[in-house]
Structures are given as structure tokens and as C-alpha cells.
Amino acid sequence: MKRIVIIGGGPSGVVCALHAKKNNNEVIILERNNTLLKKLLMTGNGKCNYFNDEIILDNYESSNKDILENIITNNNIDKVREFFNEIGIVPKVKNGYWYPYSNQATTIKEQLELELKNKDIKVYLNSLVKDIKKNNNKYIISYNDTEIECDVVVISTGSKAYPKTGSDGFGYELLKKFNHTIIKPLPALVQLETKEKYKDWSGVRTDVELELFEDDKYISSEKGELQLTDYGISGICVFNLSNKLVRGLDEGKKEVIKINFIPFINIPVTVWLNDYNNKHSNKTIKELLEGFLNNKIVKVILKYNNINDNTKYNELSNEDKIKLINSLRFFKVEIASTKGYDNSQICNGGVSLLEINPNTFESLKEKNLYIIGELLDINGNCGGYNLINCWISGILSGTDIGDNND
Numbered sequence: 312m313k314r315i316v317i318i319g320g321g322p323s324g325v326v327c328a329l330h331a332k333k334n335n336n337e338v339i340i341l342e343r344n345n346t347l348l349k350k351l352l353m354t355g356n357g358k359c360n361y362f363n364d365e366i367i368l369d370n371y372e373s374s375n376k377d378i379l380e381n382i383i384t385n386n387n388i389d390k391v392r393e394f395f396n397e398i399g400i401v402p403k404v405k406n407g408y409w410y411p412y413s414n415q416a417t418t419i420k421e422q423l424e425l426e427l428k429n430k431d432i433k434v435y436l437n438s439l440v441k442d443i444k445k446n447n448n449k450y451i452i453s454y455n456d457t458e459i460e461c462d463v464v465v466i467s468t469g470s471k472a473y474p475k476t477g478s479d480g481f482g483y484e485l486l487k488k489f490n491h492t493i494i495k496p497l498p499a500l501v502q503l504e505t506k507e508k509y510k511d512w513s514g515v516r517t518d519v520e521l522e523l524f525e526d527d528k529y530i531s532s533e534k535g536e537l538q539l540t541d542y543g544i545s546g547i548c549v550f551n552l553s554n555k556l557v558r559g560l561d562e563g564k565k566e567v568i569k570i571n572f573i574p575f576i577n578i579p580v581t582v583w584l585n586d587y588n589n590k591h592s593n594k595t596i597k598e599l600l601e602g603f604l605n606n607k608i609v610k611v612i613l614k615y616n617n618i619n620d621n622t623k624y625n626e627l628s629n630e631d632k633i634k635l636i637n638s639l640r641f642f643k644v645e646i647a648s649t650k651g652y653d654n655s656q657i658c659n660g661g662v663s664l665l666e667i668n669p670n671t672f673e674s675l676k677e678k679n680l681y682i683i684g685e686l687l688d689i690n691g692n693c694g695g696y697n698l699i700n701c702w703i704s705g706i707l708s709g710t711d712i713g714d715n716n717d
Contacts, residue, residue, distance in 0.1 A: 312336060313462040315712055316452055318440050319482070320347040323684030323701035323708075324467035325423050326394070330709025331463075332430045339461075340427075341438040341454055343477050347427075348420045350469070350476040351698075355408075359416035360695040361702075362391065362402070362409035371700075372554050372690040374494050378664040379689060382703060391702040398422050408694060440468075443485055445677070463712055465681040467705075470658035471496050472685070482686045483662070489677050492663040494688050497557040498655035500550040500697075503568075505543035505644040511614070512607040513541040520571040523552045525559045527567075537570065539608070544568070544644060550656065551692045553649060557659050566646040572604060572612075573639050580636045588624040596622050596635075604639075612638045657697050661688040671711035672704050681708045 312335040317324045320342030332338045340347070354360060363370075366388050373379045395402070400422060401412040411418040427434060435454075442453040443464060450464045468482030483493045519537040523530040535548035549568075556566040576583045591599055597620040600609040613620060616634050618627070627635065649655065662682050666675050672687075674680040683704035691697040 313712075314460070315339070315463040315465065316341060316450070316459060316461040317465040317467060318443075318452070318485075319467035319469060319684070320344075320434065320436075321467060321469055321684060321701065322348065322351055322698055323705040324465065325427065326702055326705030327465055327467065327681070327683060327709035327712070328432050329423075329426050329430060330706055331465075331712040332432055333713035336713060337433070338430075339433045339435065339459070341435050341440055341452070341459075343437070343439045345436050347424060347434065347436075350473065350478070351420055352416045353473075353476070354416060354698065355410060355695075357416050358410045358414045359419050360408050360410055361400075361419055361698050362395070363695040363699065364404070364407035364409075366696065366699055370692045370694070370696045372499075372659060373664060373688050374660075375664040375688065378669050381669040382664075382689070382700075387703045387707065388699070390706050391699060394702065394706060398426055440481070440485070443488065448679075450679070463679045463681070465683060465708060465712070466686060467682075467684045468686060470661060470685040471652050472498065472500075472655040472658045474652060478685070486662060486682065486686070489674065489680060491666055491674070491676060491682070494660040494663055495561070496658035496660040497561055498649045498652050499554040499557050499659035499690055500656035500693060501553050501557075501654050502540070502545040502650040503543045503549055503553055503646050504648045504650065506647045507644065508541060508543075509539070509611045510541045512539040512605075512611045515539040515605045515607050516546070517572065517605055517608065518574065519548070520574040521548050521552060522569045522571075523556055524567045524569065525556065526564050531555050534574065542650075543646075544570075547693045554657075554659055554690055554692060556646060557649060560646060560648070568644050568646065570642040570644065571640050572608060572642060575603075580640050581632075584624070584636065592623070592625070594623075595620060596624050596627070599624055612642070615642075656693070657685060657690055659690045661690075662686050664688055670707065672708040673711065681712065683708050 314337045315331050317340045320340045328338045402409045403412045438454045440454045444451045449460050452459050469478030471480035520534050522532045533548035533551050536546050538545040560566050672681050672683050684701045689700045
């Protein structure tokens with residue numbers, strides 16, 4: 312019998328607790344909030360996108376992707392699917408994204424809490440951990456105004472993203488005491504501020520293709536709905552690119568996103584636009600563009616190119632036509648900054664994967680110390696990928712703790 316204390320009652324911590332509760336082990340969760348799984352309720356706009364059909368490494372960022380290959384495996388993904396089937400979650404699958412059939416994140420939360428209750432796992436809410444020390448083979452955890460001794464400690468406190476949910480980065484400080492390397496956490500899956508502000512298009516949502524360039528080198532592309540704001544750009548496609556650019560941005564590299572406002576055109580734009588204009592030659596350039604673009608975007612593009620609203624397309628010089636077409640197909644915005652930790656869904660960075668066992672998530676520096684969830688340098692795109700990291704690390708760590716009688 313062992314006493315196991317899990318610091319942090321988020322998705323990874325709760326799932327770890329459920330799997331560690333074997334062999335008469337005493338399992339205790341210390342949660343600083345007044346409820347478990349607080350951040351989970353916010354995922355998927357309150358619907359909880361907890362799984363995905365397409366779980367591949369391309370959807371993740373890490374400084375050690377070779378190690379990540381040992382974590383994001385078909386076998387581990389199957390374990391996650393089996394776990395949710397076992398606890399009775401009926402999925403609703405839409406475009407490969409898995410939600411509870413109820414469309415409510417509370418369904419996942421309540422079923423997990425029911426499992427904790429049925430397994431007699433102790434949950435101490437409003438418990439703020441202040442320190443961890445090791446005395447011989449025991450860990451001593453200081454929280455609130457008391458201490459607790461345990462055989463195994465699991466740190467699942469989350470990253471620095473969205474600190475209102477309790478993720479303030481304290482877990483990194485605890486792990487530094489045990490000489491763990493922390494790859495600088497940076498806000499990711501977050502809105503981006505651009506150097507040039509275009510307030511005229513604020514509030515517009517439009518389907519686009521985006522291409523990311525770092526120091527003029529192509530990095531990645533995304534398709535989806537772009538949200539144009541008075542500070543810059545937002546939307547899931549932007550969030551995914553933010554995960555790929557924040558480290559370069561922090562290092563002073565030039566990060567540029569090119570916006571294709573006309574992704575529906577699959578022939579040369581010049582040919583398409585000439586043909587379109589020939590059919591509507593009586594229209595001004597403003598009226599012509601408003602036939603397929605939001606009028607706010609048209610206003611920005613014409614102003615950007617110093618083109619008068621009342622000009623006809625055929626009246627433009629060849630040079631102006633080229634500038635216009637480039638603005639439609641390759642509108643450049645240079646990224647100045649992100650909207651910070653308060654708005655980010657995750658952090659890019661975290662505890663180096665070089666210092667954990669990828670099969671168990673036990674620290675390679677301290678026996679019986681486990682590190683799971685968003686604390687790790689495993690950073691997924693939008694679409695349930697970060698929760699999958701939490702589920703996998705929770706299952707593997709909890710299973711190892713529960714099966715190990717040492």
C-alpha cells in the first residue's frame with residue numbers, strides 16, 4: 312500500500328488518480344480551486360472536444376519530437392478511447408472531432424467525478440500547495456497551513472496558460488527544486504497582434520488560407536475562418552500557427568503571415584479577375600470586389616493600395632492590378648506579439664521530455680516523482696490534441712503507479 316498525492320485536479324491528474332487506485336493505495340488529489348476540472352469546462356466552447364480521429368505528430372510541437380513519437384502512439388490512443396468507453400461517455404463525432412453526445416463538457420466532468428467517488432479517491436479542494444521536500448524516500452508536501460507525507464507525488468498543475476483557472480506556472484517552480492529543465496513556456500493557441508493595425512476590418516470573419524513565414528522561410532499553412540480585429544488576427548487557424556511561431560517571435564525572428572482572401576479561386580487570379588470584370592464591367596472596383604469580399608475587407612485593401620473607390624478595374628495600371636491581386640492573394644501581416652498568457656489556451660514549452668520516462672512519465676531525476684499533462688513540452692493544435700496528451704499521460708502514469716508495489 313502506498314500513499315499517492317496528486318497536485319492538480321485537472322484532466323491528467325484525475326485520470327492518473329483513477330488508474331493509480333489499486334492494491335489498496337491511498338490516492339489524494341490536492342486542488343487549489345473550489346472544484347475539479349475547471350479548465351475542462353471551457354474546452355470546445357463548453358462542449359469539450361475530448362478526442363480526435365486524426366491524432367498524428369504533425370499536430371504537435373515539441374523540442375524533442377523523437378521522444379514524443381513514443382508517447383503519441385496508436386496503442387496509447389487506443390487506451391484513451393477504451394477508457395472513455397469504460398466510464399460510459401457516448402461520443403458525438405463531427406468532422407473527426409469527438410464531443411460527448413450531450414454536447415456538454417459537464418458530462419465528462421461529472422462522469423470522471425463519479426469514478427473518483429466510486430473508487431474512494433480523496434479530493435481536497437481549496438488546497439494551495441506551497442512547497443515539496445524530500446526526506447529519505449518520502450515526499451513532504453506543504454499546503455495551506457499543514458503538511459502531508461507520501462510515497463509518490465504526481466505534479467499536474469498545468470502550464471501558465473489562462474491563469475484564471477489556476478494555472479499560474481507554479482508547477483515549474485516546484486520542479487526546478489528537483490533540477491528539472493524547463494523549456495521557456497510561451498503563450499500558444501492565442502490571438503496575434505500585428506504591427507500594422509487595420510481597424511476598418513474589425514469584427515469580420517471570413518474563410519481564408521494562411522501561410523506562415525519565419526525570416527522569409529516558409530514554415531506552415533492553415534485553412535479556416537479568420538477573425539479580423541482592431542489589434543490583429545484571431546481564429547482557430549491563427550491559433551494553430553501561433554503554436555509554430557511563438558518561439559521564433561521570442562527569439563526576435565521576423566514572423567509574417569500571408570492571407571489568401573480568395574481561397575475559392577483555383578485558377579490564376581489574373582485570369583479569374585479579368586473574366587469576372589468582363590462580366591461586370593459597369594461596376595467600380597469597390598462594387599466589383601464587394602461581389603465576393605466583405606465590404607470592410609474591400610475598404611482596407613483599396614486604402615492599402617491607394618485605389619479610388621470609383622475607379623474601374625480596366626482603368627488601373629498593370630502595376631496597380633498586380634498590387635491589388637497580391638493584396639487579395641498574399642496580404643501580409645507582420646506579427647508583433649501574442650495576446651499573452653491570459654488569453655492563451657496552452658503554452659509552447661514546458662518540462663523537457665528528455666527528463667521523463669515516456670512510457671510512465673516518471674521523472675528520470677527523482678524516483679516516484681511523476682510529471683504529467685500540460686506541464687510537459689508537448690504542445691498540440693486546436694482539436695482536442697492537448698487533452699489527448701493529458702489523457703495519455705494520466706493513464707500511463709497512473710497505471711505505472713498502481714501496478715508498481717515498490
